[in-house]
Structures are given as structure tokens and as C-alpha cells.
Amino acid sequence: MAILGFYFDSTRCIGCRACQIACKDKNRIMEPGITFRTVSSFEAGAYPNPGIFHMATTCNHCESPACTANCPTGAMRKTADGTVQHDDELCIGCQTCVQSCPYGVPKLFEGDMKVRKCDACIAFRQAGKNPVCVDACPMRALDFGDTDELKSKYGSAVVSELPCMPDGGTGQNVLVKPKDCTLEDAFRSVII
Numbered sequence: 001m002a003i004l005g006f007y008f009d010s011t012r013c014i015g016c017r018a019c020q021i022a023c024k025d026k027n028r029i030m031e032p033g034i035t036f037r038t039v040s041s042f043e044a045g046a047y048p049n050p051g052i053f054h055m056a057t058t059c060n061h062c063e064s065p066a067c068t069a070n071c072p073t074g075a076m077r078k079t080a081d082g083t084v085q086h087d088d089e090l091c092i093g094c095q096t097c098v099q100s101c102p103y104g105v106p107k108l109f110e111g112d113m114k115v116r117k118c119d120a121c122i123a124f125r126q127a128g129k130n131p132v133c134v135d136a137c138p139m140r141a142l143d144f145g146d147t148d149e150l151k152s153k154y155g156s157a158v159v160s161e162l163p164c165m166p167d168g169g170t171g172q173n174v175l176v177k178p179k180d181c182t183l184e185d186a187f188r189s190v191i192i
Contacts, residue, residue: 002146003082004120005061005173007154010182012141015041015054015192022136026121034107036118037133041192042164044184051181052190055164056142058133059084059105059118063171067097067106076106082173083120091115102168120144150175163187
């Protein structure tokens with residue numbers, strides 16, 4: 001069975017946030033401060049070898065998602081394709097999934113007291129299209145698909161853990177081609 005996930009090339013990302021904006025637009029997210037895909041910028045290293053890098057993160061569609069394990073209604077569930085989906089009809093807004101996710105992915109929409117998150121554009125995928133963030137990236141730093149196929153396509157240099165990404169012990173299905181400075185243990189968040 002194929003396990004689906006995202007690929008991110010940190011050597012290509014320029015931090016333009018086109019993926020973040022496209023996701024926010026497609027999902028009609030009107031509440032300030034809420035995004036399903038978030039681009040964060042970091043600096044690492046020091047003179048004479050400083051570096052800057054960007055990370056575009058979203059739901060990791062984990063192997064053992066804490067959000068699904070702790071959802072009391074089954075609104076958050078893992079599907080056969082390996083993605084983690086949310087059912088608005090079953091959601092009671094208790095925020096257990098929000099508190100359980102080590103990556104801060106599920107978001108409470110206070111307008112209707114429902115939690116929502118990235119669904120990897122399931123309707124687009126069912127129509128044979130890519131998630132909107134993938135197609136919005138002008139640098140082609142994002143991809144989505146079967147994680148084994150992504151590993152074959154992008155080579156053995158991909159990783160699933162970086163110092164700037166918390167390790168929640170959930171087996172996240174995200175593959176990252178790291179820029180050298182993304183491997184630095186000493187990094188600082190910056191606003192660009």
C-alpha cells in the first residue's frame with residue numbers, strides 16, 4: 001500500500017510564501033494567523049559561514065498520528081492512502097487533537113468552533129491534480145506523492161528530521177532535501 005506524503009527541497013525555497021498564500025486562498029481561511037502551510041525562515045552559522053534557510057511545513061500525515069490517537073469522536077482519522085483527514089461533521093471543537101499534535105498543525109476556527117487542518121487537497125488529488133501548494137511554488141521546491149516514489153525520484157539525500165523540526169515520535173511522512181545550514185543545531189528564527 002502506498003503511503004503519501006510531501007517532499008520539500010530547502011535548497012530551492014526562496015521564502016516567497018506562494019505555497020502558503022495559495023493554501024490559505026484555496027481553503028478560504030479568513031481568520032488571521034491561521035495557515036495550513038506555513039513558511040518559516042531561519043538563520044544558522046556565524047561569520048565567516050552564515051546561512052539562511054526557509055522551511056515550508058504543513059501536516060506531516062504521520063505514520064502514528066497523535067491527533068488521531070487522541071480524538072474522542074473519530075473526527076481525525078488516518079485513511080488508507082496514509083493521509084490524515086478531518087471530518088468537520090464529527091468534530092466537537094474539544095481541541096484534543098490541537099493539544100496532541102507535536103507540530104501545531106490542527107487549528108481551531110473560533111467562528112464555528114471546529115478544528116481544521118491540511119487534507120493534502122484531497123478533492124484535487126481525486127481529480128488527478130496536485131495539492132495547490134505544490135503547483136503554486138515558483139521554484140518547484142514542493143512535491144507530493146508516494147513516499148517510496150519520492151525517495152527514488154529525489155535520491156537518498158532526503159531526510160525526515162531536521163534540528164528545526166520537532167521530533168514528535170509520530171513517524172512523519174515528509175521528506176526534505178536539506179540545505180547545508182538546515183543541518184546546523186544552532187539556528188534562530190528570523191522574520192523576513
